[in-house]
Amino acid sequence: MKERILRGIPVNGDFSYGEIKIYLPELPVIERKEKMPYEIPQELERFEKAITLSREDFERIYQKVRDEMGKDIAEFIRIQIAFLTDETVIKETKDFIEKERVSAEYAYSEIIKRYYQNLASKAHSVFIDKSLEIFDICLYVIEKLKDSKKGFSLLQPTEKCLIFAQSLSPMNMAILDKKYIMGIALEMGGKTSHISIMAKAKEIPTVVGVENLLHFSANVQKAIIDGNRGMVILNPTEKRIKFYEKEKEEITKRKKMIIAKSEREAKTKDGKYIDISANIEFVYEAIIAKEYGAKGIGLFRTEYLFLSKRELPSEEEQYQLYKEVAEKMKPYFVIIRTFDLGGDKIIPGYFEDNPFLGWRGIRFCLSNLDFFKTQLRAILRASQTRNIKIMLPMVSNIDEIIKTKKILNDLKEELKNKNIDFDENIELGIMIETPSSVLLSDVLAKLCNFFSIGSNDLTQYTLACDRGNEKIGNLFNHYHPAVLKLIKETIKNGHKNGIWVGLCGEMASEPLGTIILLGMEIDELSMAPQFIPYAKELISFLNTDFCKEIAEKVINFSTVAEVIKYLKKRLKKEGIFLEKYSYV
């Protein structure tokens, strides 16, 4: 059979080659089994016991997911528990057993089928995708009825395989055994769906959103899942397999060597230290960040909390989450960035002609004070851990800081009056991501405790270029001399006023960026966790003077091409080969 390549959305890195196992769950067909009247009490008891036992199992899985991946992700399991313990379903099943005099298995599957069909018939897709989960529960309870000791027959292969499916429920994702499941390819799903988040947490190569996956793989035995490039290759050729094996070997070798040293400090050859911290979005990433040697969280994005629920998470919920991350990261710091909605992170139900120049970041927060205060109060309460800092996104005017400080002071007063513990000296910093904030950085530095340069947005606003726009995306480049000049100016003004300056855009994790920023005497670099060991490795080979020389030089060029050409030449001369230090 011929090789066929299908494309999807890459979720999680690396590749896997193996046997395909198609998972296509169907509601079980349970035969109607009549019972004698005297057997009915026993059936009812069996059913109740199966629900109780299943519930205990689900609670255990919930605990496990919560401990391993954090409360935010475990929430998916909570909803399944609510399905399982639904009082109407339980009552209807019992009535059915009694009236029809049938086995518990049959009664339960009939009742579930009714709900399943009802939900599947609804036009709105957000209601339909729940049907899968209901399904899981039905299968689970029926297994329990058959054999109370048995756990799951859901998705527990006993041999290594790749799972191909339309979609997977959170429960299935939670119990996936990494030993056997080498890769996942799905027809449905996006980058931020529960599946993708859980696949990342489990570090399983995953591609989602692959159209017609099951159709094309119907008679195929083997495939490659390439989670880096977002491809599924059916019937791969020998040549293709060799290519991947070689790539994997190289990556693994380099990874091992570099990660083995991830615990070390980030120190240049001549002994200058720099803080390397992580950008995260979820609780579990804090654990990964620590494993990769992060000495702090330089950017904890909180929008996911909002966007995943499409509603404001309660103060209590936010407080628990912030505290959990802060405790996990001790003794290192955690910088919580307040909600950065707007721009490409669309506010549901709200439309703007020009969202990147619109109601986003701190602007949105300051005009939704209840919303903003709830978050700040949650952060303040969590700051009892004494390692939290607050950061404001999209600052472009002085009064945005002044207003926020006033709100913070009021909230602090309020907490004090209620005798609630918090960090009185919690640091407040701002993101530098607009040209206006750079030009005013000398003044802004006097109003806050630190700067963190958001190089992606700063580049976009400085070059007036939307990187997502195909026609001009190539103009977007953070090595543009104009952007480099602004970064330098920010660092200089921060230091002049005695505050530290970090950078949390993609530039921080790129070897060229690291070298230039080190030369500009940046204090902190924050990046995706997996880049950290590589950055440390590179830094250990650098001399401060060499970096300074480069930083001096690059801002005097007039085009990106000149900057890159110079850098390549200069690094070659120095004997530094960047390929060694980049991830993949």
Next chain:
Amino acid sequence: MGMVREKVKVELEIGLHARPAAEFVKIAERFKSKIRVCKDGIWVNGKSILSLLTLAAEKGCELILEADGIDEQEAISALKKFLSAK
């Protein structure tokens, strides 16, 4: 006849989807009263998440809440507050 009924418009951004429905049930279970919810003439148990989902109550639609029991007034106002929170 101790029973309270009230009309309420769903303001939740994504409607009464799984997560909000789970939340709704959690609130309903705090009360002793019997709780029912109606959309387009169909009544379901307000303490049953699956039944609530079958209503497919999206943002902007109108529901009738009914509570019957010793804490019916409190139950209605708590649930109404939840559904109409923007």
